[in-house]
Structure formats: C-alpha cells, structure tokens
Amino acid sequence: MNQKYIKSPVGTLLLEAVDGAITKLDFVNVIGKDDPCPVLDEAERQLKAYFEGKRKVFELPLAPEGTAFQRRVWAALREIPWGEVRSYGDIARRIGQPGATQAVGQANHRNPIAILIPCHRVIGSHGSLTGYGGGLDRKRALLRLEGHDISEPAAVAGRYQDINAATIDRWIDEGWEWGRPIDHDTFLRAQQDDWAVRLTPTKPVPRAWFGDLRGKRVLGLASGGGQQMPIFAALGSDCAVLDYSDKQIASERMVAAREGYAIQIVQADMTRPLPFEEESFDLIFHPVSNCYIREVLPVWRECFRVLKKGGALLSGLDNGVNFIVDDKEEKIVNRLPFDPVADPEQMLKLQEQDAGVQFSHTLEDQIGGQLRAGFQLTDLYEDTNGEGRLHALNIPSFIATRMVKP
Numbered sequence: 001m002n003q004k005y006i007k008s009p010v011g012t013l014l015l016e017a018v019d020g021a022i023t024k025l026d027f028v029n030v031i032g033k034d035d036p037c038p039v040l041d042e043a044e045r046q047l048k049a050y051f052e053g054k055r056k057v058f059e060l061p062l063a064p065e066g067t068a069f070q071r072r073v074w075a076a077l078r079e080i081p082w083g084e085v086r087s088y089g090d091i092a093r094r095i096g097q098p099g100a101t102q103a104v105g106q107a108n109h110r111n112p113i114a115i116l117i118p119c120h121r122v123i124g125s126h127g128s129l130t131g132y133g134g135g136l137d138r139k140r141a142l143l144r145l146e147g148h149d150i151s152e153p154a155a156v157a158g159r160y161q162d163i164n165a166a167t168i169d170r171w172i173d174e175g176w177e178w179g180r181p182i183d184h185d186t187f188l189r190a191q192q193d194d195w196a197v198r199l200t201p202t203k204p205v206p207r208a209w210f211g212d213l214r215g216k217r218v219l220g221l222a223s224g225g226g227q228q229m230p231i232f233a234a235l236g237s238d239c240a241v242l243d244y245s246d247k248q249i250a251s252e253r254m255v256a257a258r259e260g261y262a263i264q265i266v267q268a269d270m271t272r273p274l275p276f277e278e279e280s281f282d283l284i285f286h287p288v289s290n291c292y293i294r295e296v297l298p299v300w301r302e303c304f305r306v307l308k309k310g311g312a313l314l315s316g317l318d319n320g321v322n323f324i325v326d327d328k329e330e331k332i333v334n335r336l337p338f339d340p341v342a343d344p345e346q347m348l349k350l351q352e353q354d355a356g357v358q359f360s361h362t363l364e365d366q367i368g369g370q371l372r373a374g375f376q377l378t379d380l381y382e383d384t385n386g387e388g389r390l391h392a393l394n395i396p397s398f399i400a401t402r403m404v405k406p
Helices: 038-051 068-078 088-094 101-109 136-145 153-157 160-173 184-191 229-234 246-259 297-306 344-352 363-372 388-392
Strands: 002-008 011-018 021-028 217-221 238-243 263-267 281-286 307-318 376-383 398-404
Touching: 002 038, 011 038, 021 038, 068 088, 068 101, 088 101, 101 344, 160 246, 184 229, 184 246, 217 229, 217 297, 229 238, 229 246, 238 246, 246 263, 281 297, 297 307, 297 363, 307 363, 363 376, 363 398
Parallel strands: 217 238, 217 281, 238 263, 281 307
Antiparallel strands: 002 011, 011 021, 307 398, 376 398
C-alpha cells in the first residue's frame, strides 16, 4: 500500500493506493510521509485542478473495498455530473432498487474514497444538506465549488409537513406498504364480512372495537391510500378521509371510483383545525401517523370535537422505542424527545435515511393527551415493527388505543 498526503482548501487529504489503484481518500488532521507512487502523483495533479476550477471529471483508477451493493452505489455516485446533485431515492432508482433508499444512504456514508467518488453530491430529497463523513462544512464547501449553496436543516424545519407529504409520495412510487390500495377481491370479501384492518404494523384491530358499522359516519384521519376506508365503505359506512399526501388521496379516489361508492375526500393538514362540524362522526380511524407531526394534543382535542357522543377514536401510537436505537436496532444512540425541529443533528439523521421529518412523543402526550381531551380509555394493545431486531425480540414499539367520547 502507498500513501500520499495532500493539502487542499478543505483540509489535508490522505490518499492510499494498492496495485496502482486508489483505495482511499479521507480527511485527516496530521501529515505523514509520502510514498513514491505514480497514480497518487496523478491524483494530486487532478485534485489540484479540481480545486482551482479547471477540472470537472476525474480520470483515475479506483478500487474501493466494499460489498457488491455498496460498489453499485459508489459506481452510481461517480455518474453524478459536476454541478449536479441527487437524492438517496434517485440513487436507489438508478441502481434498480427503488425500495433501498435507506441502504443507499448507509452505503453513501461508508464511501471510502471521498471527492473522487462524489458522495458530497447527494443531498436531502427536499434540497437541504445531509450528513457527510468529512463534516458538513467540507460538504458545503465542495458543493459551493461546484455551484451549489445548500440550505441548512433549520431553514426547512418550518416546512416539515410539506417535506413529509413529498416524502410519502415518493415512498409510494417506491412501493411503500402503507400506500398500496386494496384490490377488487379484497373489497368483495369485505362485503361478505371477511375483512381486517390494522392501526399498527402487524395486529388486526379487534372486531369488538368497531361494533356495527352499517350506516355509521366514519373518518379516516391521516388514513389515505385506499386501504382501510374502502373496507368501511364495503361494510356500509358513510366515509370521509383526510390526508396530506397527493398520492394517498389519489388512491382513495381510484378505489372509490373502481368500486362505485361515495366518499368525502379532504386533502388537509391534521395539525390544523379539522374542516368538519362538531359531532360529525361516529368513528375516527387513525393509524400510526402522528409520528410525522410535532404536537399531538391539538389533534386529540379536534378528534373529541368532531366525534358524536358515544363515538370512538381508534388510534395507532408509537411508544418512542424506534427513535432511540441505531439502524440495526442494537444500540441506544438517540436521546428523547426526538425532535428534529429543535435538534439539527436529528434532522440530518432523518435526511440521511430519507425518512421525512419524524417526532417521538411521550405516552403522557399520546394516551394522557387523549384522556385530557375528554376521552375515556376502553381498551388497548401493543404491537411490534413487523420486521427487524426489535420485532425478532418481541419488543413492542406501538400501542393501539380505543377511546370513547362520553
């Protein structure tokens, strides 16, 4: 192995080569001894030209060490032209695995040859910076050198609901489980009383939580996507759905048109007052979704307002466990509350994973907030993620509650 240290506008660079191919470019704080090596000398010349604005394409033999998947991601990074940027989703689609956005982010983070494999050209899907092994100041400097001035996470924090709507729309394009509408056969089976719906990842909601739905006015709150509301319509309910995502709303319209039932479809932000009269609904069905909003107490108050007396609120709630562990669900790495609006580092973690903008909530705010809004708790159950290490260990990460307006 040969080494070379190079001073640059973004700090000292350490390059390594094996058998005439570059295997590493990293940022270091010390300078060591250089080895004679033609490919490293050529790399120094090309990097100097790049920093002077005279070179936009590197012509060097690279041999990054990694898994087959990582090498595919790194090859896709090399295809991003100077002066352009891509999101993790873009790279996932480029390599033919649109559902692997998070894995792409991890491979990007493990890129062993910075600059030459331009992982700095990967930014958040909404146009802001994401994490960078060399530090955000270096990433910003490299992007500015190439003509980009990227905003900080705090600058987009105030638009987090818009970010989440766009993120969910993109997830749906990539095959997101919670964005796939039911098929015609499922609708027909529901009409024959063969049906189940979920508030959380794995467990069906007990039938006893619903009672007779025929003729009942049902609101799907942040429940678009054509999954649950068609079931309730098939059972004879008068349904309305409120969701913020264009594509979740489009799925509701598609299924309703296909099956020939009427539904009130409202595209709105559930963090704002609900656009319904007082005591409009017999049932509110609210699957896990308030992890995408910062304040849940106003939502519970609005649910209480629009429910009829004796009406039920069925909710899927996170308990915070998913927010404290690392990607492999092996170590506790984050503090609570997880609030990326208040904590830029948490915002960057979410952007790196293309996870939208998510928030943890205490059980005091989740269940206690429902009680303070005036509800009475009649039942609850716990559920797991449905996959991953926490699921394998049977560690609950969600709670479903049945609340009634007295």
